[in-house]
Amino acid sequence: MRRQQPLPKRVLRFIEEHELFRVNEPLIVGLSGGPDSVCLLHVLAGLKRTLGTNLHIAHLNHLLRGAESDADAEYVSGIAHDLGIPATIERRDVGAYQREHRLSLEEAAREVRYAFFSQVAASLSTGTVAVGHTADDQIETILMHLVRGTGIAGLRGMQPLSTLSLPDGTQLRVARPLLDVRREETEAYCAAQGLSPRSDSSNYWPNRLRNRVRSKLLPLLRGYNPDVEEALLRTARAADADLAYIDKEVFRLWGHAAKEQPDGIAIDRSKFSSLHPALKRHLIRSALQRLLGDLQDVESVHIESLLEALAKPAGKRLSLPRSLAFYGDYSHGLLTAKGDITCPFPALEGEYQLNVPGETEFCGWRVRSTILNHRPIENDEEKLKACLDLDTAGQGLTVRGRRRGERFQPLGMESPKKLQDFMVDAKIPRPWRDRIPLVCSPQHILWVVGWRIDHRARVTPSTKRVLCLEFKKA
Numbered sequence: 001m002r003r004q005q006p007l008p009k010r011v012l013r014f015i016e017e018h019e020l021f022r023v024n025e026p027l028i029v030g031l032s033g034g035p036d037s038v039c040l041l042h043v044l045a046g047l048k049r050t051l052g053t054n055l056h057i058a059h060l061n062h063l064l065r066g067a068e069s070d071a072d073a074e075y076v077s078g079i080a081h082d083l084g085i086p087a088t089i090e091r092r093d094v095g096a097y098q099r100e101h102r103l104s105l106e107e108a109a110r111e112v113r114y115a116f117f118s119q120v121a122a123s124l125s126t127g128t129v130a131v132g133h134t135a136d137d138q139i140e141t142i143l144m145h146l147v148r149g150t151g152i153a154g155l156r157g158m159q160p161l162s163t164l165s166l167p168d169g170t171q172l173r174v175a176r177p178l179l180d181v182r183r184e185e186t187e188a189y190c191a192a193q194g195l196s197p198r199s200d201s202s203n204y205w206p207n208r209l210r211n212r213v214r215s216k217l218l219p220l221l222r223g224y225n226p227d228v229e230e231a232l233l234r235t236a237r238a239a240d241a242d243l244a245y246i247d248k249e250v251f252r253l254w255g256h257a258a259k260e261q262p263d264g265i266a267i268d269r270s271k272f273s274s275l276h277p278a279l280k281r282h283l284i285r286s287a288l289q290r291l292l293g294d295l296q297d298v299e300s301v302h303i304e305s306l307l308e309a310l311a312k313p314a315g316k317r318l319s320l321p322r323s324l325a326f327y328g329d330y331s332h333g334l335l336t337a338k339g340d341i342t343c344p345f346p347a348l349e350g351e352y353q354l355n356v357p358g359e360t361e362f363c364g365w366r367v368r369s370t371i372l373n374h375r376p377i378e379n380d381e382e383k384l385k386a387c388l389d390l391d392t393a394g395q396g397l398t399v400r401g402r403r404r405g406e407r408f409q410p411l412g413m414e415s416p417k418k419l420q421d422f423m424v425d426a427k428i429p430r431p432w433r434d435r436i437p438l439v440c441s442p443q444h445i446l447w448v449v450g451w452r453i454d455h456r457a458r459v460t461p462s463t464k465r466v467l468c469l470e471f472k473k474a
Helices: 007-018 035-051 067-083 094-101 105-123 135-148 152-156 183-192 209-222 228-253 269-273 277-292 300-310 419-425 430-435
Strands: 027-030 055-061 087-091 128-130 161-165 171-175 258-261 264-268 317-319 325-328 332-336 358-362 365-372 385-389 398-400 438-440 445-448 466-473
Touching: 007 035, 027 035, 027 105, 035 055, 035 067, 035 183, 055 067, 055 105, 067 087, 087 105, 094 105, 105 128, 105 171, 135 152, 135 183, 135 209, 135 228, 152 228, 209 228, 228 277, 258 277, 264 269, 264 277, 269 300, 269 332, 277 300, 277 332, 300 317, 300 325, 300 332, 385 445, 419 445
Parallel strands: 027 055, 027 128, 055 087, 128 171
Antiparallel strands: 161 171, 258 264, 264 332, 317 325, 325 332, 358 365, 365 466, 385 466, 398 438, 438 445
């Protein structure tokens, strides 16, 4: 039924349904000169009074197709003149940007283009650009996601309205009013209106994945299902509905399993581990999106790497797209845009005698020590608790930081090793190492708090008295 309505009416309904534009705010229209963008501009020009907005054309010459690119710019200038719409037409060397930043040509063109749109928007005190992505672009995008590896979010495809965070820190709202319109419809509209859009030869370059999906993969899939495009669009709508529900559940978890703090987003390991795997994945996606503003360059492999890191012991560190990093400590994982982060342990200076039994407070720590005649049931998740053989540990126990050259015999090892080597092998971040408390006897280290006890002080069947130590932040 909708497809039988005039195209401008359908586009208007789509704009209103998704609240794509802001009334009384100038609207940038990205105009390449191809059928989709020309159709979009012409439709919006007819609707601008209804929408209550003024249009401004933005066209970028990428300097990739020589005279053809120059002719596109001239064509856009002519359309702007004929419709009486102001235009900003500029040239940028995408090839040079690609080489400088070591990107694919498609990635470089996209970054340069949206940076240009953002600059035009800023000059007009607006924040929205309308682009001519159609349902066919949506179909191709979903297939590209599938080829590269995707979760349910990739099946969702592009959204009618999204916000991009650009490298310079600015944000740009990207509206897609034609996302429910097929490419053949934009071409038919242009023909009916007597418009003569340009043809972009780069749409046929075989080295581009999107072009190969369009020219080779889709025709192959039609051999299995003549209506494969509609099937993919139905899949996208179903994925969108499912994600809307999951997003609500993830929102409820903020402040519980994850929360924002000055140096990034902290994820509580214990609470995170109890979540359903689907919620784990989408909580991580949400955390990344909050930090980056969008999920450009984030792939399923990055999500899986973070899931794996959160399931491993403290000290895990990952490098992620767009200069993000992940650090894991004994109780939390931290996603941050900072190269180095503050250690979760308080600063540790001096040496402190432990009250055994009893409590001891120092440097932001409270240590509780008890003596039992049996070993209590221990939880592997309680990294700040340890049980030692009291008679082996001896008297005069202290807590201090590390010293140069000292050695430690980790539980399960037959001989001591350098403490420095243990910390490196345990992947303890360098900035943390001087702050990690060490429980020591007069002879040697008994416990690297949060990581491992000394093998010689372990509780054995012959142990008569068990010393239980628990560290808590004061």
